[in-house]
Every structure is written in C-alpha cells, then in structure tokens.
Amino acid sequence: MMAAARGRSIVIPMRAMRTRRRWRRAEAKVIGEQINEQCVALMHERTDDIDEAIANFAGLDFLEGREDEIWTPVFVMCDLFCPERRIELERAAADICAAKRAEPKNVSAAEAKRRSDNVRDGERLVRDLLVLCGDESGIRTGEALTKLKEIHNAPWRNYVDEPEGLTAIKMSQLLKSFRIRPKQFKQQGKNVRGYLRRDLEETPSEKAATPLPGLPNKVGGDT
Numbered sequence: 001m002m003a004a005a006r007g008r009s010i011v012i013p014m015r016a017m018r019t020r021r022r023w024r025r026a027e028a029k030v031i032g033e034q035i036n037e038q039c040v041a042l043m044h045e046r047t048d049d050i051d052e053a054i055a056n057f058a059g060l061d062f063l064e065g066r067e068d069e070i071w072t073p074v075f076v077m078c079d080l081f082c083p084e085r086r087i088e089l090e091r092a093a094a095d096i097c098a099a100k101r102a103e104p105k106n107v108s109a110a111e112a113k114r115r116s117d118n119v120r121d122g123e124r125l126v127r128d129l130l131v132l133c134g135d136e137s138g139i140r141t142g143e144a145l146t147k148l149k150e151i152h153n154a155p156w157r158n159y160v161d162e163p164e165g166l167t168a169i170k171m172s173q174l175l176k177s178f179r180i181r182p183k184q185f186k187q188q189g190k191n192v193r194g195y196l197r198r199d200l201e202e203t204p205s206e207k208a209a210t211p212l213p214g215l216p217n218k219v220g221g222d223t
Helices: 003-007 025-045 047-056 065-081 083-100 109-133 141-148 156-161 168-176 197-201
Strands: 138-140 183-187 190-196
Touching: 025 047, 047 065, 065 083, 109 138, 109 141, 109 168, 109 197, 138 141, 138 183, 141 168, 141 190, 190 197
Parallel strands: none
Antiparallel strands: 138 190, 183 190
C-alpha cells in the first residue's frame, strides 16, 4: 500500500479461512440490502442525536494526528449505538494503529521498476486498442496483436524479449490490472473472442483521450 493511502486508512490485515456455512452470493446480497435499509432508517431516526454527538465529541486522547481524525466517526457511532463496547473498540484501535506503524514490506528496485513499466505499458496498450477498434464494437485478439505490431513507434514487436513480440497471454496480463478481460462478441455475424471497446473506454484515466502518433485517426475493423 502506498504511504499516502496507508496514512489515511484503517488498515486491517485479513486472512482466508473456512466458514461453517457457505454463503451464496444471491443470499448474501439480500441480507446485505436488508442490513443497509436498517442502517439508513436508524440514521434518519437519530439524525439529531448524531449531530449532537459529533459536536460534543471529546476526541481520542490515546491517538494522535490523522489517526484521531480517521477513527472519530467510528467512535461517535459506537458511543451512540453500542456504548458498552467502547473499551473493546479502544483496544482494537490501539492495536491496529500500532501494527500500522510497522515498516511495510520492502520491494526491490527491480520489482518496483517492473510494476511501474507494466502500468505504463498497460496504459499505452489500452490507448492503442481503442484506436484500433475504430467504430467497431471490439477487436479480435489475433487481429489486435497483428495490428499492434504494425504501429511503427510502439514497443509491441519486440516486447519483453519474446521472439514473436507481444503475445496474447502478456496482453491479457497487462490489461488485467485495469479489469479488462477478453470476451466473446459478434463481429460481422460471427462469434469471436477479443476486447470490447466499451471495456476499454470505461478504464479510468486519459488512456483514450487522443490517438497516438504513428496511428491513423481511424483504423478499419475488417477481420
């Protein structure tokens, strides 16, 4: 976790475990919606009490600086709705804050550079694929690989020392961090597999802002 985000968060280590019952997604969703409705109703019912509690909150003298600020809303809710658990919450907050001060695991310079390069290359790949899609709803994986390597100022022909340059697997890995995955779609009446333009457009950032040098403004979508 980045230091800036770490300092503004309540960091809770978690580990996988086996539960006594298996929650089904549909069942969990219904229960979650019920709990959310109960919370909203309770908040509306006690709006004045909440405002008064915030105004009169004495602070957390066992926490300092930003930790005090982060935990204050949690303690306000505790004081209102379950004051008998205040000591338990104080103990948990103290333990979590102490654990957060531990040095995060170091990442080697080589690994940090690799991650940075992957993010940068992934952003470039999203931009290139969007231009290659043109007005089509998507682009086949094989077609994308061929056309990517035709971009004269792109790195895809000799990417990561692979003899054939960028591969379908590596392309999938670069796009996975942006939550973009290959999907089935129809192109000219046929079922094909590749990347949808709408998935590329939904990627947050300026990735699709402008065409890249070396590419025409529109590339045909023939298969």
